[in-house]
Amino acid sequence: MMPSAKLKAMAKGRMSELMIRVRAGGLTPEGYQALAHAVGWERRTEAQARDLIINARHSVSAWQSDDEKVLIGMGRATGIGTQYAHLADIAVLPGFQGAGVGTAIIGHLLALVDRETHIDATVTLHAAPGTDAFYGRFGFQSSGTPGLMTRNRAD
Numbered sequence: 668m669m670p671s672a673k674l675k676a677m678a679k680g681r682m683s684e685l686m687i688r689v690r691a692g693g694l695t696p697e698g699y700q701a702l703a704h705a706v707g708w709e710r711r712t713e714a715q716a717r718d719l720i721i722n723a724r725h726s727v728s729a730w731q732s733d734d735e736k737v738l739i740g741m742g743r744a745t746g747i748g749t750q751y752a753h754l755a756d757i758a759v760l761p762g763f764q765g766a767g768v769g770t771a772i773i774g775h776l777l778a779l780v781d782r783e784t785h786i787d788a789t790v791t792l793h794a795a796p797g798t799d800a801f802y803g804r805f806g807f808q809s810s811g812t813p814g815l816m817t818r819n820r821a822d
């Protein structure tokens with residue numbers, strides 16, 4: 668398993684430096700539900716959230732500190748073949764946004780995905796309105812379908 672990443676971050680409005688832990692796994696249905704609610708996504712039952720986690724090839728969790736008491740971010744990778752993969756459910760708790768947590772989550776997911784896919788594989792995600800620039804930093808480009816972005820490392 669890939670080691671966890673420690674991230675020194677300064678969240679907006681916070682004076683103190685954060686020591687954030689980002690690692691593979693660790694996502695629970697309750698944690699998924701809480702984060703989804705916090706960022707305003709449609710409600711999912713605990714059973715639905717569990718299915719999303721179980722069916723993901725990879726999930727990544729971000730924590731406020733090593734004790735893993737406060738979940739502050741998540742992301743999943745699904746549908747992984749050698750030629751394709753899809754990233755989904757990337758969210759950071761509002762109070763921790765803008766501190767580099769989302770960047771660390773995507774970096775962790777892409778490192779996991781890139782190990783299993785060919786260099787010319789297409790990685791997709793559905794970008795929430797206004798997040799194209801954020802995903803563009805990782806090589807994703809807008810496709811013909813609104814919100815659908817694709818990333819091909821060979822491009």
Ligand SMILES: CC(C)(COP(=O)(O)OP(=O)(O)OC[C@H]1O[C@@H](n2cnc3c(N)ncnc32)[C@H](O)[C@@H]1OP(=O)(O)O)[C@@H](O)C(=O)NCCC(=O)NCCS
Nearest residue numbers: 706757758759764765766767768769770793794795797801
């Ligand atoms: C989108 C999201 C995951 C980004 O996570 P984050 O931890 O805030 O991102 P980071 O702090 O790593 O941001 C890195 C950079 O992208 C920018 N950025 C972050 N979110 C952005 C957005 N929605 N639009 C434009 N730029 C954005 C940040 O300003 C930052 O720029 P900087 O380095 O110049 O300061 C997070 O804001 C979030 O959870 N939003 C609500 C849920 C959502 O929309 N998820 C995406 C579903 S596709």
